[in-house]
Amino acid sequence: MNRAAIYPGSFDPLxxxxxxxxxxxLNLFDRLVVAVANNPQKSPMFTVDERKALIREAVGNDPRVEVDSFDGLMVDYARTRGIPKVLRGLRAVSDFEYEFQLANMNKKLLPEFESVFVMTGEDYFFVSARLVREVAQFGGNVEGLVPANVLEALQRKLGRPPRS
Known part of the structure; x- marks a missing residue:
């Protein structure tokens, strides 16, 4: 059985x-498409291509993971790819309300669409890409919150190593 899901997000940074x-x-699905959203309403730190490259490097050569990008509605991307399942992570109760609304809207737009939610681990429930970006921009140390390749990319992008 080839069970696949899309894991969409901005991943700015991963x-x-x-x-x-x-x-x-990957414990639930045979294959994951990590889909980087190109949202013109956001001002990302990293370009879509940079984010895709950082994700590819961080996940290594795992043949079960594909990295792609999309514009527009996630359900349209899911329909185009023929993968009507989405994987979403929940950090806290505050994430649930937004994700619940999004899941129901997606289901309304594409009736065969299914959302699968998994809780993030206790080590990372407080971590968000937005918070990591903000801390890094102010020179804070985000080591241990991002993969090593992303830490290096943040340091290059910001032109300085973070404070310890």
Whole structure:
């Protein structure tokens, strides 16, 4: 059986929490498409291509993980790919309300669409890409919150190593 799901997100930047969700997703699905959203309403730190490259490097050569990107509605991307399942990570109760609304809207737009939620591990429930970006921009140390390759990319992008 070839069970696949899409794990969409901005991944700006990829965090260890995202990697934990990918690993948990691989326990549930045979294949994951990590889909980087190109949201013109956001001002990302990394380009879509940079984010895709960082994800590819962080997940290594795992043949079960494909890295892609999309514009527009996730359900349209899911329909195009023929993968009507989405994997979403929940960090806290506050994530649930938004994800619940999103899941129901997606189901309304694509009736065969299914959302699968997994909790992030206790080590990363407080980590968000937005918070990592903010801490890094102010020179804070985000080591241990992001993969090593992402830490290096953040340091290059910001032109300085973070404070210890």
């Amino acid at each position: 965090t260890n929490g995202h990697l934990a969700i990918i690993q948990r997703g």
